[in-house]
Each structure stands twice: as structure tokens, then as C-alpha cells.
Amino acid sequence: MEKLxxxxxxxxxxxxxxGIRVGRYDDSGLILTAPLSANINDKTTAFAGSLATLLxxxxxxxxxxxxxxxxxxxxxxxxxxxxxxxxPVHQDLEAVCAMPTEPVLREFKTKLLTSGKARWELHSDxxxxxxxxxxxxxxxxxxxxxx
Amino acid sequence: MEKLxxxxxxxxxxxxxxGIRVGRYDDSGLILTAPLSANINDKTTAFAGSLATLLxxxxxxxxxxxxxxxxxxxxxxxxxxxxxxxxPVHQDLEAVCAMPTEPVLREFKTKLLTSGKARWELHSDxxxxxxxxxxxxxxxxxxxxxx
Numbered sequence: 432m433e434k435l436x437x438x439x440x441x442x443x444x445x446x447x448x449x450g451i452r453v454g455r456y457d458d459s460g461l462i463l464t465a466p467l468s469a470n471i472n473d474k475t476t477a478f479a480g481s482l483a484t485l486l487x488x489x490x491x492x493x494x495x496x497x498x499x500x501x502x503x504x505x506x507x508x509x510x511x512x513x514x515x516x517x518x519p520v521h522q523d524l525e526a527v528c529a530m531p532t533e534p535v536l537r538e539f540k541t542k543l544l545t546s547g548k549a550r551w552e553l554h555s556d557x558x559x560x561x562x563x564x565x566x567x568x569x570x571x572x573x574x575x576x577x578x
Numbered sequence: 579m580e581k582l583x584x585x586x587x588x589x590x591x592x593x594x595x596x597g598i599r600v601g602r603y604d605d606s607g608l609i610l611t612a613p614l615s616a617n618i619n620d621k622t623t624a625f626a627g628s629l630a631t632l633l634x635x636x637x638x639x640x641x642x643x644x645x646x647x648x649x650x651x652x653x654x655x656x657x658x659x660x661x662x663x664x665x666p667v668h669q670d671l672e673a674v675c676a677m678p679t680e681p682v683l684r685e686f687k688t689k690l691l692t693s694g695k696a697r698w699e700l701h702s703d704x705x706x707x708x709x710x711x712x713x714x715x716x717x718x719x720x721x722x723x724x725x
Contacts, residue, residue, distance in 0.1 A: 442620035445628055448595035473589035479638070479656045480631030481592055487627045508663070509626045515658045 432456055435492060443488075449481060451488065460530040461493040467523050477520035482557060486567035487512060489528035490553040494571045501540060505575035510550065512569035520557060520564050528555040539573075548574045579603055582639060596628060598635065607677040608640040614670050624667035629704060633714035634659060636675035637700040641718045648687060652722035657697065659716035667704060667711050675702040686720075695721045 432453045440447040450469045454462030463485055470481035487509060494507045530536065531551060542549035550572045557565040579600045587594045597616045601609030610632055617628035634656060641654045677683065678698060689696035697719045704712040 438620070443618070443625050443627075445592075445596060445617055445625060449592060470592055471590070473585070474653065474655075478590050478592060480590075480634045483630040483634055483659075484625075484627030487630055491626070506621065508621075508666075511660070511662045512630070513658070513660050516656055519655075 435496065439488075439492075445484075446488070449484065451485065453492065454525070456493075456496060458530055461489060461496065461528045463489045463492065463526045463528075465524040467521070470524060474519065475521075477524055477557075479516060482516070482520065482524065482565045483514055483567075485524050485526040486514065486528075486555045486557065486565065487569065489526040489555045490567070490569050490571050493528045493530065493553060494551070494573055497536070497540070498543065498573050498575060501544065501575065503544075503575040505543075505573055507571055507573045510570040510572050512567060515566045516564075517566065518559060518562075518564045520559055522559065524557055526555055526557050526567075528553055543573055543575055547577060548572065582643065586635075586639075592631075593635070596631065598632065600639065601672070603640075603643060605677055608636060608643065608675045610636045610639065610673045610675075612671040614668070617671060621666065622668075624671055624704075626663060629663070629667065629671065629712050630661055630714075632671050632673040633661065633675075633702045633704065633712065634716065636673040636702045637714070637716050637718050640675045640677065640700060641698070641720055644683070644687070645690070645720050645722060648691065648722065650691075650722040652690075652720055654718055654720045657717040657719050659714060662713045663711075664713065665706060665709075665711045667706055669706065671704055673702050673704050673714075675700055690720055690722055694724060695719065 472478040555567045556563045619625040702714045703710045
């Protein structure tokens with residue numbers, strides 16, 4: 432994950448200003464964090480823009496890691512997203528992007544390798560006291576060069 | 579608009595790191611801008627997170643200004659949003675939040691002053707060569723103290 436962390440700070444400078452850190456990545460998904468202090472708003476809660484950015488990036492990063500593991504050059508973009516703010520976030524931000532089920536993951540990889548392009552919908556959230564405070568569903572498109 | 583500009587940089591520090599500037603505000607709506615350089619990504623286009631933040635903030639700022647003009651203490655939050663990324667943005671960012679029609683505006687103000695709370699849906703976009711590159715529709719909720 433250190434490689435992704437370095438990549439983010441070098442290629443997307445605002446992620447450094449936000450203090451975004453790459454956390455755990457495993458079969459269950461990917462975690463990104465950011466301190467409240469750098470992302471605070473006028474109500475001393477997390478700024479909606481920062482919450483949206485962290486969630487947007489969580490799905491991008493998960494897709495990026497899945498594509499990278501295939502050993503191909505490629506890129507990932509977000510196509511659309513839906514965000515719901517359910518309650519204010521008074522603490523450091525932790526966004527969790529859930530790994531899709533095994534069949535969805537397999538289909539995504541197969542499509543990407545055979546056609547050079549694949550899309551999927553990912554679900555991320557930021558939780559407070561184990562309850563979702565902000566939820567995000569978005570479509571990401573990956574492209575790879577022929578191998 | 580200088581008051582809003584000062585408020586943003588003081589109360590939401592990440593807006594300063596992004597270089598967000600408050601532009602024109604009139605009957606047609608509100609413009610927020612941000613330089614590409616501070617909001618660039620690994621594809622040397624505008625970072626999706628920054629685009630989402632600028633659009634999120636544009637509707638918040640427009641609602642904030644409408645509430646302020648009523649001369650009441652109050653606050654504004656976003657409840658949900660839908661974003662569509664139609665094409666990459668290779669230039670400085672300019673988000674335009676459209677002012678709702680006069681009847682919608684009147685109803686929003688009346689509801690806010692009589693019940694202390696009102697919500698509305700706003701539409702913002704970021705255009706490239708006069709075509710929408712990113713579109714955003716979101717619901718904002720305003721609350722004011724009894725006058």
C-alpha cells in the first residue's frame with residue numbers, strides 16, 4: 432500500500448493537503464483515512480467536499496489495485512456517483528470501499544482482459560459509531576492496454 | 579462576495595489549499611473557481627474529488643447567500659447529491675450553480691421563514707468549451723433561528 436500512498440501524494444497533490452492515508456486492503460475491501468483537522472468545516476464537523484473526495488477516491492483506489500494486480504498498464508476513471516449524507520462526522524474520516532463478491536470480481540477481470548475495458552459499481556461508506564454516516568455508490572471504468 | 583471568500587478560507591481550510599475563489603453571484607446563480615494546478619490528478623486533468631468538492635460547495639454557497647440575505651442566523655447542509663462525469667477537465671475549474679426560478683426561490687424563502695427549515699434541489703455544472711463536463715444535482719437543507 433506504500434506504493435499507492437506515494438503515488439497519490441505525487442500525482443494528486445490535494446490528497447496530501449487533505450492528509451489522506453491508505454489503510455488496510457484485503458478481500459473485504461479498502462480503507463482510506465483522513466484527519467478531521469485538515470478537513471473541518473464551519474460547523475467543526477467534516478466538510479462535505481472532503482467526505483465526497485475520500486469516498487470518490489476509495490472506489491478509484493480499490494479498482495486501481497485490482498487492475499494493477501493483473502499486471503497490465505491501465506487507468507481507472509469514475510463515471511458517476513450518488514452520495515447520501517446521513518449524519519455529521521465529528522471525528523477523523525475513515526472511508527471503507529467494499530470489495531465486490533467473488534463472481535463480480537471474476538467477471539470484471541475477465542471482461543477487462545478480453546475487451547480491454549470494464550465497468551462496475553462500488554459501494555463505500557464512512558461510519559460513525561458503527562452506523563453509516565455517509566454512503567456512496569459509484570461506477571468506475573477501467574481500461575488496460577492489450578497484454 | 580469577499581465576506582464569503584474570507585469565511586470559506588477561515589472556516590473550511592481545505593478550500594484554501596484548493597485555491598477556491600468565489601466568482602460572480604447574481605440572479606442567474608453563483609460561480610466558484612479553482613486552478614487546475616492545485617487540483618490536478620495522475621492524468622493531468624482535474625481530480626474527480628476536487629470537481630465533486632467544487633460542485634458540492636457551489637450549491638452550499640448559493641443557499642448560504644440566499645439565507646444570509648434574509649437577515650437571519652442559520653445554517654445550510656447538503657443532504658444528498660448525484661454527480662456525472664461526462665468528460666475530462668483539462669483547464670481551470672469553474673462551477674456554476676444555477677439560481678432556481680423565481681417561484682421556487684419565493685417558496686423556499688417563505689417556507690424557511692415560516693417553519694424555520696426548507697430544502698431544495700440545485701443543479702450545478704462544470705463546463706468545457708460550453709459543454710457540460712461534470713453535472714451535479716443535490717438537495718440542500720437550510721435552517722434559521724426564529725426572527
